[in-house]
Amino acid sequence: MSILFTPLQLRHHILRNRIVVSPMCQYSSEDGFASDWHLVHLGQFAIGRAAAVIQEATAVEPEGRISYADTGIWKDEHIPNLRRIVDFVHAQDALIGIQLAHAGRKASTDKPWESRSQLPPHHPHGWQTKAPSAIPFHETDHTPEALTLEGIQDLVTKFKEGAQRAITAGYDIIEVHAAHGYLIHQFLSPLTNLRTDAYGGSFENRIRFLIDIIQAIKTVLINQSLWVRISASDWADGGWDVEQSTELAIQLKRLGVEVIDVSSGGAVRQQQINVKENYQVPFAEEIKTEAQILTGAVGLINNAKQAEVILQNQQADFILMARRFLQNPHIVKQFAQELDEDIDWLPQYQRAKETL
Incomplete structure (x- = not known):
């Protein structure tokens, strides 16, 4: 049997294969509420036999949304709609996770298909x-407010409360979004964190916000798997890099984090990314090897043999994909066919299998 279709044992859960749906923002919410769009969007991947489905970046406060149309988990009223999604995914024998997020200075934008501009505070949707630190992402953006110490602790509490709501809704995986230039990543990177207090300057200080969040979330976990998505490199001189990412992963593992979801980039506009197949896989491999922690590889992993080689070479423990699932929600079945693996098809779709 291929490694790609071998189960992966987590502490309290089992991934039935090594293919996971990466979080994908849909910009299809009102006031943070998940809708029927999210149910169908996420549910189709579970029907397609993905091992786990990770829900899009879900804001822990209204100001933490990337756009006004993002999902949220800042109030209890959000829970019933989320539980409906969770129950459906569970009914397909898949795991489901949620990505707790705060966009920081990259928040308050329009829907991407309308405009990629940041909406000013006086705009109805801004x-x-x-x-x-009070540094805008782009010269045309408004200047963010530098968080006070009280504001930082308030956000730590909001991440904890978001995790508690996610647990109430039934999620198996809690993923903290510390990547792509959003708020936690803004604290990690010396290019975006110019603070001179306990949350800036040294490596230990720059990771403190994330460490505080993880410690707070741990107090409410029952049997959930705790993941952290990071950008392993800023792809910019003087920025966050894989060496710091590896040291962070070592510390996160000691705190009970089970998986590092390894992406990259997003902190600054001057990044120079060499985008190609497997371009982020070496980061996942180094973190996996040096920190001795489970890692997920993501980024231009397009076919089954490519994914299988990554796993055979022990560069990562599982594969995350986003665009490939958008192109084909049943990509898991295609990968199984490519590797000559026989996997269970739901009875409603059995006729399709018989015609292959």
Whole structure:
């Protein structure tokens, strides 16, 4: 049997194969509420036999949304709609996770298909953004407010409360979004964190916000798997890099984090990314090897043999995909066919299998 279709044992859960749906923002919510769109969007991947489905970046406060149309988990009223999604995915024998997030200085934008511009605070769909330091992402963006120590602790509490709501809704995986230039990543990177207090300067200080969040979330976990998505490199001189990412992963493992979901980039506009097949896989491999922690590889992993080689070479423990699932929600079945693996098809779709 291929490794790609071998189960992966987590602490309290089992991935039935090594193919996971990466979080994908849909910009299809009102006031943070998940809708029927999210149910169908996420449910189709579970029907397609993905091992786990990770829900899009879900904001822990309204100002933490990337756009006004993002999902949220800042109030109890969000829970019933989320539980409906969870129950459906579970009914397909898949795991489901949620990505807890705060966009920081990259918040308050329009829907991407309308405009990629940041909306000013006085706009009906905009608001004042927050960040570790008062540095805008783009020269045309408004300047974010630098968080006070009280504001930082308030956000730590909101991440904890978001995790508690996610647990109430039934999620198996809690993933903290510390990548792609959003708020936690803004604290990690020396290019975006110019603070001179306990949350800036040294490596230990720059990771403190994330460490505080993880410690807070741990107090409410029952049997959930705790993941952290990171950008392993800023792809910019003087920025966050894989060496710091590896040291962070070592510390996160000690705190009970089970998986590092390894992406990259997003912190600054001057990044120079060499985008090609497997371009982020070496980061996952180094973190897996040096930190001795489970890692997920993501980024231009397009076919089954490519994914299988990554796993055979022990460069990662599982594969995350986003665009490939958008192109084909049943890509898991295609990968199984490519590797000559026989996997269970739901009885409603059995006729399709018989015609292959």
